[in-house]
Amino acid sequence: MRTCLAVGLLVTVCAAGCGGDGEQPAPAASDASSTDQSEPVKATPGVGKRGRDYGAGPISTPVAAYFTTKERLQFMQVVQPMQIYRVQHGHFPETHEEFMKEIIEANSLKLPELPAGERYVYDAKKAAEMSDYDPKDPPLLVERSGEE
Numbered sequence: 001m002r003t004c005l006a007v008g009l010l011v012t013v014c015a016a017g018c019g020g021d022g023e024q025p026a027p028a029a030s031d032a033s034s035t036d037q038s039e040p041v042k043a044t045p046g047v048g049k050r051g052r053d054y055g056a057g058p059i060s061t062p063v064a065a066y067f068t069t070k071e072r073l074q075f076m077q078v079v080q081p082m083q084i085y086r087v088q089h090g091h092f093p094e095t096h097e098e099f100m101k102e103i104i105e106a107n108s109l110k111l112p113e114l115p116a117g118e119r120y121v122y123d124a125k126k127a128a129e130m131s132d133y134d135p136k137d138p139p140l141l142v143e144r145s146g147e148e
Contacts (some may be wrong), residue, residue, distance in 0.1 A: 040121055040141035045071040047142045048112030071112045075135050079108045082133040092127035092139070099124075099140075111140075118144050 041047065043078035051067025081103045084111065086092050093099040099122040111120060120140055127139035 006114050040143035043077065043111070043120060043138055043140040043142050044136065045069070045073065047071070047114065047118075048121040049097075050113065059146045074110060074112050076136070077107075078103060078140070079135055080135055080140070081109070086133070092124075092130065092133070093122065094124050094128070096124070099127075114142060118142050 007065045013147065033103060046052075048067065048071045049069075051064045054064045080115070083103060093102055114120070119142070121143050123139040123141055
C-alpha cells in the first residue's frame, strides 16, 4: 500500500513538474543578485537553498518541484497569522523585528532556509500599503548581504 502511494505521489510530482502551463518558480535569489547585488527579490517559492541548480531532467525536475512545493506551503503558512495580526492591531507588523517575533516566532513558523550570504528582510513600508496579505507579492524580501 505504501509503495502504491509513493509511486502515485512520484507520478503526480513528475506530471506537475513537466507541464509548461503552470506557474513558474521565482528566479533564484542568487541569480538575481549576480546581476545586481543590492536588489532584493520577493520571498516566494524558489528562493530557498534546497532544490536549486539541479537542472532539468527526469529525476531533477521532480526533485526541484518537491522543494518548490514545500517552500510554497511554508510561505502560505504566513498568510493567516498576518491576517489575524492585522485584525487585532489594525495594521500589519511595522518593523522586521516585530514581524519575526509576532508572526514567525509566535506561530512557530519555519521559513525556507536560504543560501549562505542571503537573509530575509520585511518591507514594512510595502506592508503598510497592503489592504490584504498576498503570498504571491509579499512584503517579505530576500537580500544578499555584502559578505560571502
